[in-house]
Amino acid sequence: MTVAPRVRLVLASALMLFVELALIRWTASNNLYLTHLTNFVLLASFLGIGLGFLRGTRGRDLFALAPVLLGALVAFVLAFPVRTGTTTGGRWQLVGSLGMGPLPRPVSLAVIFLLTVAALGFVAQEVARTFSTFPPLEAYRLDIGGSLLGIVTFAGLSFLRMPPLAWALVSAAVFVLLLGTRVRSWRWLPAAGIALTVVVLGLESFVGPYQWSPYYKIRTGSAAGGNVRVEVNNTPLQTSMSVEQARTNSPFYFFPYTYAGSRDDVLVIGAGTGNDVAVALSQGAKHVDAVEIDPALVQIGRDRHPDRPYDDPRVTLHVDDGRAFMERATRRYDLVLFALPDSATIVTGQSALRLENYLFTTQALDRARSLLDTGGTFAMYNYYEPWLLDRYANTIRTVYGTAPCVQLGPTQGQRQQAVLTLRDDASTGGCTTTWTPRVGELEPSVDDRPFPYLGSRTIPPFYLVMLGLVLLTSLVLVRWVGGPLRQMRPYTDLFFMGVAFLLLETKNVVQFALLFGTTWAVNAAVFTGVLLSVLAAIEVARRVTIRKPLWLYAGLLAALALAWVVPGDLLLDLSPVPRFAVGVTIAFLPIFLANLLFAVRFKDSASSTTAFGANLLGAMVGGALEYLALILGFNALLVVVALCYGLALLTGRRHLLPARA
Template structure:
């Protein structure tokens, strides 16, 4: 249990931490997930190898942490004052292929060494007993990391937790290099945590910098985010903050989504708002604004703060507003290492803007602004036009490289309040994004070439590493069906992560709850398989197909229309019934395997392939992943049908 808990804890910590220091990974965190699955699969396949790899785990982990700290990738100013990627001390960063290759290989090595320790214990139990203990350990790892996130502990807290687990598991093996590596790990992450003005929220590494006049500049994950400015300075240097109010018929009740440190809230108060609902997903940013914004907008009794996902808040509230403002909701992170979904993606779909429109008073105004590239401005403006039936008012500010400040405004009735500059597309307007395919930053229905290259090289490296480390691939031939089950289950889990993000918010708490729910469903399946003899496993496949069909047919809008409790019950049933049945199929099959570690390793390698197939959602949408899941379980049925006969006998 402890080995499994440490394995999952380190995986989650690496997904979170590497992307906060290396901008190459900000929107590629499932890159680290794929490396983790490959490493865990290799570790289980090497369970019976003579060489004990576990003492190398802290050494490789310290090497990975040292590399990322020595070769960070951050945003900085280059010659001429333009923004560009820089490394340590302003030097050029390592080339992206080299940086990603080193991170990938070291991550594989760390997880392989950790997994071998878990696998050796795994092999000493009956198959389902081992699987049960592994799930208990995984739950412990998730709960521990979620708890540290809730407490907003910096990486030093993560390092101390991991160091304690290493010390217990290593026992007498902790001497020499492993001990030195554990100490180095704590020192390096302790230095990052204690030196400088960093704090760690559940989403970001936040750096605050004091500027002249007592102003505070905020960076998140090595990228500039905002500066907390008094209204007088905003009026002088950043007029676009006032653009949404130019054509607003009324400004009494205001909703600000993406409130950050409070600039938009301060402007709303200055413009006469009597109530401001300030929604910000990151509690640390609100706290910084509360403590350090020059105008102290969050201390005003007219302001009600909501630490929540913007889309989720709109779905839950029934209050009506004179002005709804999407204020720079452009995150520097994604929901989880298990999807390509950024925190704000569900704010920009047609369904989200329709919900925002329904919350406006009859003469209410909707506005959104950011620094847009021309094609992205066209997409958002076209989305607004699709929802309201007329083109929005567009007010442009200064350009910053390819991006330009722009504010889109429109009243509930589709009028522009006298604005004479309405939007017209630069060319063919891009189709709006929708809840099933919420990728506003993807220009067309395609998988970007960089992703394809990355996935191709990852899969090629996987084949080479499996062949080199484990030997002939034919050792896994008896477990091809478990390989397909692993790929299908990862896709099913990904679909549930994004489904719950839509229904309940893209918050870290929702994601942790979903992962815990998945593991509890797995645990329930194990207990049923232990206690009930299932003589006709084929019926489980039929039940799984029916559950997948129901999940595919029931529209997401139908669930969003329910109140909170019925929505939760419906979502849990639709999401976790297929997971339960899928794991019951796996548990029945796993119960009779000859080599638990090879079988489990094949299943984990299949999960890594499933993580690659997930990118089909960029083209087909997330609901289509259920069809892929059904096909993969069909392949599992075909390749493992002889085991169904054995189970019946």
């Protein structure tokens, strides 16, 4: 079967982005080394795609090996998982298959990195070969159209909560269609790779009590007393239990009510399977707003919680991000409760932003305080390491001006149960065990730098080592696969544009997470919006002759300055409709101008695949520089973006001569 070139490019581009998104999501669900390094696979993907474009039409066509490498990657990750286990003393530790020790972290990450680079590189070579047969802008246009198809398909499968088998079948169908009858010898090899991927992911999808939410790989199991134990991404999350069992086994659920006044109206953030909601009802709540971001956890609570709290008419359930719900809320509450909000996963496409990070900033706690009725109580509880308890207690003190009440429970390894409470008027409600620092008065998190789990303004040494090795490996592979680096010298400006664009995209992801929530739907909408902005820029570049491209740099700088002076938390004061309008304008105007600048430059490139490869490799470096936000905050990334576009201007100024009619 022959596939038309335009259709081939769209399908190959869709496959490339679909596989990238699936790998980012799936590998982190099976390997805890990747839980806080989701952009590790993103960096590997960008490197592989860049190498595929640099190789382009040169040398042997290796697309048929892509399903083989993908099958090997899937088999490796499932054969050598990294999950949480317990020692004989009850302490947590990382374990591998059959309770044995996991592979050493450097070995595990190195194999995943190299297999991801190879698999995406071979897919990208197929894209590049077809890409090179079209004029640069037409090829770019079709590539973006395919990327849109890939992200919409993956978002649709996430919405339907489809297991990895569905992802494998979609990829397999596109592989079969694109490979067709091209593979004359060794035809069994790609077929074996496709079959291995489908079989392995099929077994994972249907053997064992697993289900897939838009955020997690969820495993449920039976616990003592008919309770349900829930594990997400190979990590224990919670155990649903009746109120009576909680009173005996987990009394900390009741601590927030010890010094609370009225508890008629309760807001529970992080409702999970319903334990906290059931306790609130048992304590006399007349109305409970239960907020949980994951619909699958809610369904488990509906179906299997012993007390069926979500069936109670006093409960209103909201499947939503906790911070986003608070920003929209108009009701006042007697108790606002942050109930063990620990997501164990990171926002897709972002290196260090977990789903709950925006709940623990000074701005978020200030908003929670504003929702308290007169005499109302704020409470939060979890298992905390001493330094993290100090950070949260100091954050509460920063907002209220008073040290909170601290009620301590049993320890679990290095962590201790703790409940922090304070009244709306900054009183403790009679509690005398107020917080005193044990580690120190750690700097509170803020919306611009929402990293509560980072002890200080630094990039952890492991991240620095990892990024250094990734960049060194990238340099070696680019030289080996792509040939002399001087072939990319004419496209140095496109390289810097790639660095800047990835950072700009990162800033938009976190901006919209703050404005509208860290939900998968918001995340998918942002990436779709970015691609639509790119497509709009391409259409303008195809139809309009821009005689003075230098003015695009001036417009881009002005748009970046606007985004700089209007930080995201300022927009939270707006109502939803104007917040959306202003947020979209501020976020996507620089993206549109940046891509218009890229498109104007790209359409005259002598080698479209080399130029595109240089841009993609720049994006990979941008993914590494993203970690600067851990020190500087996200708004400061705009300065780095401006500097990178400045370097693009300096290195590409010869292309900015006025165009002739």
